Amino acid sequence: MMKTKRVSKSIADVSWSQFVAKLEYKAGWYGKKVIKIDSWYPSSQLCSHCGHNDGKKPLEIRQWECSNCNITHDRDLNASINILNEGLRLSHQS
Numbered sequence: 349m350m351k352t353k354r355v356s357k358s359i360a361d362v363s364w365s366q367f368v369a370k371l372e373y374k375a376g377w378y379g380k381k382v383i384k385i386d387s388w389y390p391s392s393q394l395c396s397h398c399g400h401n402d403g404k405k406p407l408e409i410r411q412w413e414c415s416n417c418n419i420t421h422d423r424d425l426n427a428s429i430n431i432l433n434e435g436l437r438l439s440h441q442s
């Protein structure tokens with residue numbers, strides 16, 4: 349069982365690294381830069397409106413309301429906005 353898990357994780361790692369390599373290659377065609385954010389960045393926990401960290405939520409929670417500013421978020425849309433903003437922040441540092 350552990351061996352199977354380890355093998356499937358290896359396959360996932362290879363697939364992910366191939367995806368990133370292709371993404372960087374294609375971005376280079378268009379003079380764009382791929383910026384990687386920390387894999388532990390809490391994109392689905394932060395409110396993209398006020399920045400409040402609302403904590404972890406189970407995967408089945410698809411919408412949530414920020415306990416600080418009361419705005420309602422679509423989980424994936426909010427996370428993608430946070431990832432975009434983090435990438436832009438990192439690009440301005442380098």
Ligand SMILES: [Zn+2]
Binds near residue numbers: 414416419
């Ligand atoms: Zn908020």
